[in-house]
Amino acid sequence: MNLVSRPELLVTTAQTNTETLEPKARAYAAELNAEFVERQERPIPALFAGRKDDCRLMIVQSERILLLDREGNEFFYHPNMAYPRLRNLLRGQRDLLIEAGRLEKGDSVLDATLGFASEAALCAHIVGDTGEVHGIEAVPEIGLMAREGLKTLTTESVELNAALRRIRVVHLGDHLEYLRSCPDRRYDVVCFDPFFEQEPGGSEQFGALRHFGDHAPLTLDAVKEAQRVARRRVLIKTLRWSSLLEEMGVMERLTTRSGIVMYGVLPPL
Numbered sequence: 561m562n563l564v565s566r567p568e569l570l571v572t573t574a575q576t577n578t579e580t581l582e583p584k585a586r587a588y589a590a591e592l593n594a595e596f597v598e599r600q601e602r603p604i605p606a607l608f609a610g611r612k613d614d615c616r617l618m619i620v621q622s623e624r625i626l627l628l629d630r631e632g633n634e635f636f637y638h639p640n641m642a643y644p645r646l647r648n649l650l651r652g653q654r655d656l657l658i659e660a661g662r663l664e665k666g667d668s669v670l671d672a673t674l675g676f677a678s679e680a681a682l683c684a685h686i687v688g689d690t691g692e693v694h695g696i697e698a699v700p701e702i703g704l705m706a707r708e709g710l711k712t713l714t715t716e717s718v719e720l721n722a723a724l725r726r727i728r729v730v731h732l733g734d735h736l737e738y739l740r741s742c743p744d745r746r747y748d749v750v751c752f753d754p755f756f757e758q759e760p761g762g763s764e765q766f767g768a769l770r771h772f773g774d775h776a777p778l779t780l781d782a783v784k785e786a787q788r789v790a791r792r793r794v795l796i797k798t799l800r801w802s803s804l805l806e807e808m809g810v811m812e813r814l815t816t817r818s819g820i821v822m823y824g825v826l827p828p829l
């Protein structure tokens with residue numbers, strides 16, 4: 561996949577262990593079509609010096625990859641809500657995503673707005689080894705960080721670790737591009753979880769994803785393509801009071817009595 565050139569994205573290494581990390585950082589920079597800059601023991605502000613205001617810096621460290629901007633906002637990969645939601649599932653509680661998708665072992669799922677892949681991880685747990693969960697992330701550096709984190713991050717939950725390893729990031733870019741390249745009925749379920757217009761609270765980690773993520777609204781074109789690509793259903797997650805589901809022609813909705821989040825369900829075309 562050839563990504564467009566990213567003059568506003570720099571990739572470097574941590575100050576320690578630089579020699580070991582440099583080949584990896586160079587490979588990520590090449591993949592992201594970004595500039596690799598040698599760290600040369602420079603402090604972070606020196607790396608931003610003379611660069612544009614919207615410049616982002618990816619630092620490849622031994623344990624993780626960090627994304628920073630000039631204002632000091634930080635993002636790193638973390639499975640976010642996957643852990644508590646999976647714990648609740650394992651205790652036998654319901655999860656609206658799983659119910660809305662009618663997900664079962666062996667299913668194939670496309671998460672078209674991957675982010676932290678926390679919802680993808682829930683799907684991956686349910687579909688198991690015989691199923692598949694693919695993810696697409698519009699912001700290439702976030703998608704790459706998720707891809708690498710999904711391979712290596714180890715939590716205290718054996719089930720979550722297994723689920724994370726099953727997710728494959730298949731596209732660093734817009735979901736519409738990828739959906740257009742898919743044959744009809746390629747996945748059982750396609751899921752969309754675009755950013756809500758207003759975020760009701762949320763963790764510090766989620767705030768970081770909101771800061772660095774893509775806020776473009778979900779389009780009817782993407783939803784129609786997803787309906788072509790889905791064998792069973794297309795899911796759209798939104799806030800209960802949002803007009804998005806109406807705009808997308810959704811008739812079936814799933815929520816809890818007091819829940820603020822809602823999953824809209826669309827049939828295949």
Ligand SMILES: C[S@@+](CC[C@H](N)C(=O)[O-])C[C@H]1O[C@@H](n2cnc3c(N)ncnc32)[C@H](O)[C@@H]1O
Pocket residue numbers: 640672673674675676677678679680696697698699702733734735736753754755756769772773774775776
């Ligand atoms: C609300 S977050 C999704 C969170 C995710 N469901 C999770 O479990 O972590 C939305 C994500 O979708 C990404 N995104 C937005 N528009 C997109 C598009 N057109 N194609 C692919 N990804 C997109 C954003 O960059 C962001 O990472």
